[in-house]
Amino acid sequence: MINSNILSKLTKADIIAEPFPHLAIKNAVEPELFETLSRTFPSENLVIRTDKPENNTLYLYPWRDAQEEDRLTTLWKEFAGQFTSRAFFLEIVRLFGDRIEELFHLSQIYNKPLEQFTIGLRKGGRWGTHLPENHEGDVTMDTQFCMNSPVTAPSRVRGPHLDNGRKLYAGLLYFRQPHDDSTGSDLMLYRYRSTRVPTGVDYDLDDRHVEHVKSVEYRANTFVFWINSLHALHGVSPRSKTNVTRRFLNVIGELNTHPSGVLFDTKRGQYA
Ligand SMILES: [Fe+2]
Numbered sequence: 613m614i615n616s617n618i619l620s621k622l623t624k625a626d627i628i629a630e631p632f633p634h635l636a637i638k639n640a641v642e643p644e645l646f647e648t649l650s651r652t653f654p655s656e657n658l659v660i661r662t663d664k665p666e667n668n669t670l671y672l673y674p675w676r677d678a679q680e681e682d683r684l685t686t687l688w689k690e691f692a693g694q695f696t697s698r699a700f701f702l703e704i705v706r707l708f709g710d711r712i713e714e715l716f717h718l719s720q721i722y723n724k725p726l727e728q729f730t731i732g733l734r735k736g737g738r739w740g741t742h743l744p745e746n747h748e749g750d751v752t753m754d755t756q757f758c759m760n761s762p763v764t765a766p767s768r769v770r771g772p773h774l775d776n777g778r779k780l781y782a783g784l785l786y787f788r789q790p791h792d793d794s795t796g797s798d799l800m801l802y803r804y805r806s807t808r809v810p811t812g813v814d815y816d817l818d819d820r821h822v823e824h825v826k827s828v829e830y831r832a833n834t835f836v837f838w839i840n841s842l843h844a845l846h847g848v849s850p851r852s853k854t855n856v857t858r859r860f861l862n863v864i865g866e867l868n869t870h871p872s873g874v875l876f877d878t879k880r881g882q883y884a
Contacts, residue, residue, distance in 0.1 A: 619703035640835035665761035760858035777874030783863035794854035809881035
């Protein structure tokens with residue numbers, strides 16, 4: 613029985629400030645449990661679902677589908693379920709509540725403390741924002757089983773970018789396969805080259821706008837987590853040619869109920 617979530621043993625002292633507040637926890641899950649989860653991670657046919665995957669491309673299997681999947685083990689259902697629980701959201705508030713308020717003033721906008729925010733389960737893919745199910749809770753949560761497909765030409769799956777402006781937080785738990793001898797595909801954290809947030813840009817930024825500050829190695833059982841913001845610039849370093857998929861859990865929470873629609877606007881380089 614999994615009776616605590618991945619954040620509960622952490623404190624604010626674990627938060628690394630630069631280039632933007634984040635967690636990068638090695639051996640985040642108890643090793644024996646992690647090994648079992650890694651061995652029983654959903655197969656490629658469940659996540660990739662095509663015979664001809666594109667080179668080094670993201671495929672994902674959302675929790676709404678996975679939770680009803682017969683081929684997913686009970687242990688996995690219990691483990692993955694923690695990331696869409698109210699308890700998990702409350703741990704985020706305990707660790708990052710100050711940061712969330714400083715950036716977004718959410719308790720003022722929603723007229724209640726963060727601890728009273730309700731949660732819902734995300735439905736649909738990238739364009740699910742307007743589905744009624746995604747407005748059922750104040751925060752819409754998801755746990756996605758993710759794979760980056762095999763690399764036929766060395767490349768990065770995604771360069772420097774910000775996650776979309778509806779996203780409140782993002783977490784990645786790496787499930788690197790034991791036989792994966794590829795190089796690269798580390799998480800890259802960046803800051804803007806200029807002291808001012810650039811305007812007129814989209815979520816994906818040209819390399820000339822950013823400066824690489826640190827990398828978090830793509831290593832089994834490393835958990836990375838951050839609050840999304842105009843400064844949460846990240847990307848993935850190039851991955852060498854390989855037949856092995858790059859596996860991870862993607863843990864997200866969106867605010868589809870925000871009156872401005874987004875928390876920040878990249879075009880104007882401003883918070884809502
Ligand atoms: Fe991202």
